[in-house]
Amino acid sequence: MDRAIAPQTGRVLLIEEFRRVRNDTETLCAPLSVDDYQIQSIVQTSPAKWHIAHVTWFFEAFVLTVFDEDYDCFDGRYDYLFNSYYYTHGEMHPRSDRGLLSRPTVDQVYRYRQTVDRAMERLMSDISACRWDELAFRVILGLNHEQQHQELLLMDIKHNFFVNPLKPVYREDLSETANSGRSAAWVERTGGIHEIGHAEPGFAYDNETPRHKVLLRDHRLADRFVTNGEYLDFIEDGGYRQPALWLADGWAQIQGEGWRAPLYWQQEGEWMEFTLGGVKPLARDEPVCHLNYFEADAYARWAGKRLPVEAELESMLAELSVEGHFADRDRFHPAPAGDTGQWFGDLWAWTASPYTPYPGFKPLEGSMGEYNGKFMSNQIVLKGGSCITPAGHTRASYRNFFYPDERWAFTGVRLAEDV
Secondary structure, eight states, X not given: OOSSOOTTHHHHHHHHHHHXXXXXXXXXXXXXXXXXXXXXXXXXXXXXXXXXXHHHHHHIIIIIHHHOTTOOOSOTTHHHHSOOSOTTTOOOOOGXXXXXXXXXXXXXXXXXXXHHHHHHHHHHHHSOGGGHHHHHHHHHHHHHHHHHHHHHHHHHHHHHHHTSTTOOOSOSOOOOOOOOOOOOOEEEEOOEEEEESOOSSSOXXXXXXXXXXXXXXXXXXXXXXXXXXXXXXXXXXXXXGOGGGSOHHHHHHHXXXXXXXXXXXXXXXXXXXXXXXXXXXXXXXXBOOSOOHHHHHHHHHHTTOBOOOXXXXXXXXXXXXXXXXXXXXXXXXXXXXXXXXXXXXXXXXXXXXXXXXXXXXXXXXXXXXXXXXXXXXXXXXXXSOOTTSOTTSOOTTOOEEEOTTOOSSOEEOOOEEEO
16 A cells, blocks of 8 residues: 555545454454463563554554544553553563553453544544545554564464474364475576665555665575475574584584474474464475574575575566465465475574665654664564464665574575675
8 A cells, every 4th residue: 555545535445454454453363262362482472462452542542642643542551561662652561571461351452442443444434635644654654563463473372382292273174285296496686776665655664775786796596495305404504513614603403402493393203383274294396494593694604505595586576476375365374385485484584684774765754764763773674474463564775683593483495695
């Protein structure tokens, strides 16, 4: 959707989009029992209850209280409970303690959502034309923010269920795929001066701007992700026991944690993998998933290749349609590569690029400037979207970012090499 939507017609479209995105979040929560809403397995995850309250708080704090003089907050205490990291807005409950909040109850949180939704629809219907563009931008930002949390919801539900010895199944009816996988092909890319950054019409986050020139060397990109079978070869060759393959922080982490395989793998005679559809035999032709940056880099080193830099991958993605295996496929697990390769979807691809500002970057003003800019330190860029990314929520210029030691996200390995 465009940042600015025309009055009248735009109101109808935006209200419809608002309803759709808000309903999608609740659909993802529908398979959960009331007890499942409360769990927080690690600091990085959040309870489902917190997610659905937080994305509601975003609309209350940054839209309703700004544009609606008559709006009364549902519960003023929620501003502390469900703020995430907006210090310019106010203090917040510690992230590590979100799983301790038995109150408000799940029912109360859903009543909160319903109250805010009714107020939002009234506001979008009634606001004056002279304030429409400003409101529409805030609403669209809030909807994109909620779509990010839809992905986080599935990441967190998966980990929350994984730590349970019963290994609960999120959904028994997830879709399967008929792809059987294939060998990787290499795409030759010419170096020189390229432009990256957001340039197309429509919404983009501030961290995707400004568009600027970069210098690339000739290189090749693999047209699919590294598979479970290929990563198993790395394991069986002693990959987790060879310090020469690992960056120092990565080696310290795998020694300290005792890792010998990816997250969600378990060996019970044969290798098995925990998925949102339950524990299943490891499929060798599926992309290896849930590696952190250190694991991805070590594998690339073992394979005699490297990870792509952000600009290499973005310049390739910019030439392609945004088509792939996203959440609308209803599989919620990466699939083997088809004939056209794997570029968008399936897994977020680690790059070798630190998450830093583009030349000339300026964050949004006010609290919205805390959305992306303040995290530009010690994190790594990922590109392309995943099998749990909402369809339409990624693009070539989209910059996802995670800390290099984190591996609960749906992340994978695409190899690159110099020519």
